[in-house]
Amino acid sequence: MSNLLEVNDVSKKYGSYTALDNVSLQIPKGSIFGLLGPNGAGKTSLIRIINQITYPDRGTVLFDGKPLNPEHIARIGYLPEERGLYKSMKVGEQALYLARLKGLSSGEARERLRYWFDRLEIGDWWNKKIQELSKGMAQKIQFVVTVLHRPSLLIFDEPFSGFDPINANLIKDEILHLRDQGATVIFSTHRMESVEELCDDIALINKSKKLLEGRLVDIKKQYRSNTFEVGLDVPDRTAIRAEIAQKFRVADASFKSLSDEVKLRIHLPDDHAPNDLLAYLVNLGVVTHFVEVIPSVNDIFIRTVKDSDDE
Amino acid sequence: MMNKLPLIIKREYLAKVRNRSFIVMTILSPLLFVGMAALVFFLTKANNDDVKVIAVLNEGQFFEDSFRNTAALSYVSFEGMPLEIAKDSARHEAYYGLLYIPDGADIEQVTGNVEFFCRESPGIGILSAMEGVISNKIREVKLRDFGVPDQVMRELGSGYRINVENFSGEKKLRGINEIKAIIGGAFGYLIMMFIIIYGAFVMRSVIEEKTSRIIEVIISSVKPFQLMLGKIIGTSLAGITQFLIWTVSAGVLGMILAGVLGISTDELGPHTVSPEAAEAVNGMSDGIRENLQPYIAELLKISWGWLLFSFIVYFVLGYLIYSSIYAAIGAAVDNETDTQQFMFPVITPLMLAIYVGFFSVFNNPHGPIAVAFSLFPLTSPIVMLMRLPGGIGEGGVPVWQFITSVVLLVATFLFIVWIAARIYRVGILMYGKKPGYKEIYRWLRYS
Numbered sequence: 001m002s003n004l005l006e007v008n009d010v011s012k013k014y015g016s017y018t019a020l021d022n023v024s025l026q027i028p029k030g031s032i033f034g035l036l037g038p039n040g041a042g043k044t045s046l047i048r049i050i051n052q053i054t055y056p057d058r059g060t061v062l063f064d065g066k067p068l069n070p071e072h073i074a075r076i077g078y079l080p081e082e083r084g085l086y087k088s089m090k091v092g093e094q095a096l097y098l099a100r101l102k103g104l105s106s107g108e109a110r111e112r113l114r115y116w117f118d119r120l121e122i123g124d125w126w127n128k129k130i131q132e133l134s135k136g137m138a139q140k141i142q143f144v145v146t147v148l149h150r151p152s153l154l155i156f157d158e159p160f161s162g163f164d165p166i167n168a169n170l171i172k173d174e175i176l177h178l179r180d181q182g183a184t185v186i187f188s189t190h191r192m193e194s195v196e197e198l199c200d201d202i203a204l205i206n207k208s209k210k211l212l213e214g215r216l217v218d219i220k221k222q223y224r225s226n227t228f229e230v231g232l233d234v235p236d237r238t239a240i241r242a243e244i245a246q247k248f249r250v251a252d253a254s255f256k257s258l259s260d261e262v263k264l265r266i267h268l269p270d271d272h273a274p275n276d277l278l279a280y281l282v283n284l285g286v287v288t289h290f291v292e293v294i295p296s297v298n299d300i301f302i303r304t305v306k307d308s309d310d311e
Numbered sequence: 312m313m314n315k316l317p318l319i320i321k322r323e324y325l326a327k328v329r330n331r332s333f334i335v336m337t338i339l340s341p342l343l344f345v346g347m348a349a350l351v352f353f354l355t356k357a358n359n360d361d362v363k364v365i366a367v368l369n370e371g372q373f374f375e376d377s378f379r380n381t382a383a384l385s386y387v388s389f390e391g392m393p394l395e396i397a398k399d400s401a402r403h404e405a406y407y408g409l410l411y412i413p414d415g416a417d418i419e420q421v422t423g424n425v426e427f428f429c430r431e432s433p434g435i436g437i438l439s440a441m442e443g444v445i446s447n448k449i450r451e452v453k454l455r456d457f458g459v460p461d462q463v464m465r466e467l468g469s470g471y472r473i474n475v476e477n478f479s480g481e482k483k484l485r486g487i488n489e490i491k492a493i494i495g496g497a498f499g500y501l502i503m504m505f506i507i508i509y510g511a512f513v514m515r516s517v518i519e520e521k522t523s524r525i526i527e528v529i530i531s532s533v534k535p536f537q538l539m540l541g542k543i544i545g546t547s548l549a550g551i552t553q554f555l556i557w558t559v560s561a562g563v564l565g566m567i568l569a570g571v572l573g574i575s576t577d578e579l580g581p582h583t584v585s586p587e588a589a590e591a592v593n594g595m596s597d598g599i600r601e602n603l604q605p606y607i608a609e610l611l612k613i614s615w616g617w618l619l620f621s622f623i624v625y626f627v628l629g630y631l632i633y634s635s636i637y638a639a640i641g642a643a644v645d646n647e648t649d650t651q652q653f654m655f656p657v658i659t660p661l662m663l664a665i666y667v668g669f670f671s672v673f674n675n676p677h678g679p680i681a682v683a684f685s686l687f688p689l690t691s692p693i694v695m696l697m698r699l700p701g702g703i704g705e706g707g708v709p710v711w712q713f714i715t716s717v718v719l720l721v722a723t724f725l726f727i728v729w730i731a732a733r734i735y736r737v738g739i740l741m742y743g744k745k746p747g748y749k750e751i752y753r754w755l756r757y758s
Binding site: 082086 | 315318319322326330519520523524525527528529530531532533535740742753756757
């Protein structure tokens with residue numbers, strides 16, 4: 001079984017509002033899975049179902065091949081978007097309490113807390129109250145209690161919102177580290193730049209429906225448009241530009257370069273290979289730049305959401 | 312899963328007990344309470360110590376020495392003075408007032424013209440004291456006019472009380488119902504106070520979890536129902552702890568205070584109380600002791616074990632019903648100011664129970680109103696407890712009423728907790744909304 005989590009045709013309604021409409025997902029073991037979608041798309045509803053906070057109206061969720069049951073709760077670590085800690089409780093006590101609610105024994109929890117507090121350099125906070133800590137410090141604690149019970153599935157809902165850049169980086173590294181140790185991570189966000197960096201697989205949800213799912217590279221391939229950015233060093237730029245524009249669909253491009261060349265974005269028809277274009281360009285002048293335009297997750301996201309909204 | 316409940320209870324208990332304002336309240340309340348009691352005691356005493364002086368200008372023959380001094384009233388005779396001068400001197404001497412009894416041919420004419428002059432409108436107690444003296448005199452004079460001998464008149468003066476027995480011939484004591492209702496009322500009042508104080512604690516604690524946004528972290532580990540239950544149990548254990556501390560410390564403080572006051576009255580005693588008065592007091596207390604004996608016996612006959620058992624049943628069920636409503640309210644709102652619209656319907660039955668209890672159950676513990684309110688589950692924990700000291704079965708609460716009341720209470724408990732848990736489950740994840748009743752009704756139907 002290569003999928004840790006399988007969501008099959010899950011639907012969920014709140015009164016007359018449909019939060020999820022026949023959503024299916026396959027989340028491979030040991031991957032970082034990006035669950036993308038605009039606000040209100042249904043991400044949090046899906047995550048709450050996986051956490052057994054709510055239950056689907058229809059459909060099933062399999063965890064490690066078995067239907068979700070209460071024992072799985074101890075194998076999931078969840079960092080919700082709306083998160084916080086008891087303000088007047090001491091750091092150590094609070095972390096112990098939350099760890100024990102996840103089924104750890106007191107001794108085990110203490111030992112692991114010591115490890116994590118050392119690792120994140122927060123050792124001397126044990127007896128401080130949360131309200132005495134800065135926001136960044138509280139966020140570290142929040143992260144620790146999420147991962148403390150070594151869950152095989154980690155769910156981060158907008159993990160970087162509210163984190164300062166230093167902590168965000170720290171947490172990013174820790175997430176990668178946990179993935180390398182074998183954890184599966186679901187990473188829900190509408191911030192695309194972090195998805196590019198972290199995710200192996202993504203799914204896109206909009207208006208309660210899944211629009212897109214698969215390996216990030218595959219999706220990018222699917223969305224490539226045979227477009228290239230080129231730089232061409234020639235004496236008469238206007239004439240050359242006009243000549244190329246007669247043969248291909250072109251747009252002006254901008255990228256950093258040392259010489260003052262023609263910068264174009266050229267869209268090739270489907271029956272043209274990149275080499276044909278390159279051969280053609282080489283005849284015209286000195287090619288200083290030749291790069292395929294890879295769609296960013298952001299582009300894909302915006303295009304897919306727009307297309308589905310237009311329907 | 313269920314082993315998480317003790318963890319939650321422990322956290323809620325410790326969070327409550329360690330709370331600074333909780334500690335302050337626990338320590339200060341008995342001091343305040345005993346202090347208030349002492350203050351009231353001293354104020355009442357000071358108030359009673361203030362003897363009112365009333366001048367009496369008696370011009371006729373009927374009221375020569377009818378006005379005798381009492382603890383609160385002292386009469387000064389202005390006999391022979393003209394009315395205007397008497398008024399002046401009464402005002403100058405700062406007497407409470409001047410009672411003017413003119414001369415007349417017969418008692419009716421005299422009493423018809425009696426007047427009382429005073430600075431301010433007189434206290435009702437003082438007026439009725441004087442009226443009592445005058446109406447006694449009228450009776451006496453009239454009876455004498457009819458030729459009733461003195462001996463008969465004295466006998467007429469003796470009071471009369473009906474002997475009350477139940478049908479099986481047992482002697483019943485008048486007023487015992489009121490005393491029993493007061494005992495029950497104390498239990499009922501205790502339940503109400505407990506619900507209002509600690510129900511609000513439950514509510515605040517739910518709101519705190521919502522505003523600090525820890526709630527979703529917690530319920531990804533435990534069922535919302537477990538959390539709600541743990542919160543209610545933990546908070547009530549903290550409440551019981553506080554109540555125990557209050558009871559014990561108020562008891563100790565009260566005893567100390569009573570000791571101090573006891574010594575001080577002894578010191579005052581010999582100097583101020585005349586020997587005859589002391590004797591009278593002794594005689595009286597003998598009488599009281601004699602009269603009290605059957606009451607004490609009757610009170611001892613109340614099956615306290617049974618009463619305590621019912622108290623626990625009604626307390627636990629009543630508290631659980633109300634505190635789960637409080638928890639649901641806390642879950643539905645984002646901050647405490649939004650709770651107002653929901654609080655009124657919660658407080659109303661409690662208040663109704665207490666007032667109905669005090670005004671209706673005291674007079675008629677088994678009347679239709681008392682029965683209705685002791686069956687209705689939202690008021691029965693308080694009202695039934697006021698009726699129960701009368702016993703169960705003959706002469707007390709009929710068995711069917713007791714059973715019906717408990718069954719209704721249990722059914723309501725299950726129903727309300729089910730409803731509250733559903734509201735709670737949805738509400739704790741709703742942020743930034745101020746739901747109305749309609750919205751909450753919709754939550755009930757979410758799966």
